[in-house]
Amino acid sequence: MWAIDFNIAHTRLLFYFIGEKMTEKKYKYVAFISYRHIQPDFEIASQIHKAIENFKVPKELDPEGRYKEMRVFRDREELTTKDLSESLDEALRESEYL
Numbered sequence: 001m002w003a004i005d006f007n008i009a010h011t012r013l014l015f016y017f018i019g020e021k022m023t024e025k026k027y028k029y030v031a032f033i034s035y036r037h038i039q040p041d042f043e044i045a046s047q048i049h050k051a052i053e054n055f056k057v058p059k060e061l062d063p064e065g066r067y068k069e070m071r072v073f074r075d076r077e078e079l080t081t082k083d084l085s086e087s088l089d090e091a092l093r094e095s096e097y098l
């Protein structure tokens with residue numbers, strides 16, 4: 001059993017300048033999990049995936065509700081039938097954390 005500690009109090013924000021104002025980038029995934037498809041890596045990645053997606057962020061750490069639902073990219077769960085390289089590139093661009 002793996003104990004997982006998530007410190008989300010120090011959330012990384014990426015800002016893009018649009019004219020004179022800044023807006024926060026919206027990501028499809030909060031995290032992208034990369035792992036080897038052998039044991040124990042496969043099982044650890046699965047546990048981390050479930051832990052992140054089921055983690056409830058305290059309201060005082062996320063008053064805007066940005067992390068109410070945390071979606072994680074893990075190939076076994078998220079890959080589509082389109083081109084593998086294209087799918088992975090897209091998922092990397094759409095992941096806030098790697």
